[in-house]
Amino acid sequence: MPTLADIVTELESRYDPRWAESWDAVGLVCGDPSAEVRRILFAVDPVAAVAEEALDWGADLVVTHHPLYLRGTTSVAATTFKGRLVHTLIKNDIGLFTAHTNADVADPGVSDALARAVGLTGPLVPLSPSADDPRRGLGRVGSLAAPVPLAEFARRAARGLPATAGGLRVAGDPGRHVQRIAVSGGSGDSLLATARAAGVDVFLTADLRHHPASEFMEASDGPALIDAAHWATEWPWLADAAYHLASASAAKGITVETRVSETVTDAWNTTAKCEDFT
Numbered sequence: 001m002p003t004l005a006d007i008v009t010e011l012e013s014r015y016d017p018r019w020a021e022s023w024d025a026v027g028l029v030c031g032d033p034s035a036e037v038r039r040i041l042f043a044v045d046p047v048a049a050v051a052e053e054a055l056d057w058g059a060d061l062v063v064t065h066h067p068l069y070l071r072g073t074t075s076v077a078a079t080t081f082k083g084r085l086v087h088t089l090i091k092n093d094i095g096l097f098t099a100h101t102n103a104d105v106a107d108p109g110v111s112d113a114l115a116r117a118v119g120l121t122g123p124l125v126p127l128s129p130s131a132d133d134p135r136r137g138l139g140r141v142g143s144l145a146a147p148v149p150l151a152e153f154a155r156r157a158a159r160g161l162p163a164t165a166g167g168l169r170v171a172g173d174p175g176r177h178v179q180r181i182a183v184s185g186g187s188g189d190s191l192l193a194t195a196r197a198a199g200v201d202v203f204l205t206a207d208l209r210h211h212p213a214s215e216f217m218e219a220s221d222g223p224a225l226i227d228a229a230h231w232a233t234e235w236p237w238l239a240d241a242a243y244h245l246a247s248a249s250a251a252k253g254i255t256v257e258t259r260v261s262e263t264v265t266d267a268w269n270t271t272a273k274c275e276d277f278t
């Protein structure tokens, strides 16, 4: 049976920790490298519901996209939800591993899975290539098989992503035909100017705020915007990461069981329609 160290080596060969941003915190959060690992749960967020799922399933390791401790800590006492999570995991011999910005820029990475989920076909190239290797980078640019109205693309994208309370928000002429699309999993504010410079028809990402989006749309010749739930834009990567880990392990004669969490851990869990002004 593989050890946690074997699995970490495999994951880091695909998601090199050196690719992570300097502010990020990736890699093994808890777990004994010599522990045996058979069942691995993949999830976006290291939160209590995911720890419960890991416990119920009998997971030995949880791989999450988001870090548990991004800014460091001086205590893992079970007096905070983070400390409680660490206690739950350690008491039950469950490791926690994070692949965050190193998975964003990997090839294939988080945005490749997002691009496929929303229907992009053919080759994908990074929206913002990494300086050291232009085959990797943030975001992806690809195309739809044929041009479709923006509203139709948004409907397809919504069908391709896991359901969340907020669904998708669209900025732009719904009837405008679109084909070349840029996507970026997670918060994509910082890539707005890059998406405009890339000359795409649509930029699909998450966490877009009023002012950057409003100013972006004032330039009428720019891309339309689609804002999805943060969790939903990163969730498609989980199946990709799980598949590659299982197949790379199998090629070495190692059998691991993987599972993708279907617990919706997006922060927004319901919506309310506003009344008309009239």
Ligand SMILES: [Zn+2]
Residues within 6 Å of the ligand: 065, 066, 185, 186, 187, 230, 234
């Ligand atoms: Zn994220």
